[in-house]
Amino acid sequence: SAVISQKPSRDICQRGTSLTIQCQVDSQVTMMFWYRQQPGQSLTLIATANQGSEATYESGFVIDKFPISRPNLTFSTLTVSNMSPEDSSIYLCSVEDQNTIYFGEGSWLTVV
């Protein structure tokens, strides 16, 4: 199974600032995904990131707010821009490997 590392694991951010979350996988994967889990809620897909193409965003999420990079087959970043307290969430990177979706440990962001 794929091993996924995320940085930062936790952070406290000032409103109006932006933060970039990094996701590193220990093997080459075609598809990487970014999910959000708001406090006490389930997970919602933000976007799908494929190497060499623009990320595909789900309804309710836009590139200006959540720009994503996918420079190679083992790495992706998600930026949360112009943060507000409503962006306080866990952001999880995931990958598909042999028909199974694996998740990182998540990045726990608190916006104050």
Place this chain on the structure above:
Amino acid sequence: AQSVTQLGSHVSVSEGALVLLRCNYSSSVPPYLFWYVQYPNQGLQLLLKYTSAATLVKGINGFEAEFKKSETSFHLTKPSAHMSDAAEYFCAVSGGYNKLIFGAGTRLAVHP
């Protein structure tokens, strides 16, 4: 379109008792189904998955789930609960292109 319904946001069992967490799905195509567990302050860990092979799927930590097409269900069970099973459990269906659609989650409490 795919969707997942988890019946019961909170389930409480005694240590040693049967654990039954309910999940019903809706899918216009043969589904891939997953159960994930989230321990406090941690990311998501895959418990088990159904990908159109055997309908009874065994996972980690003594959990298993049975795919019942006629009932559109994928309930998670464990014969004997342990205190360490206390966590949040999420059922998910693959919504095509490996995107997961999650249920709302069920918080399992295990008491002595």
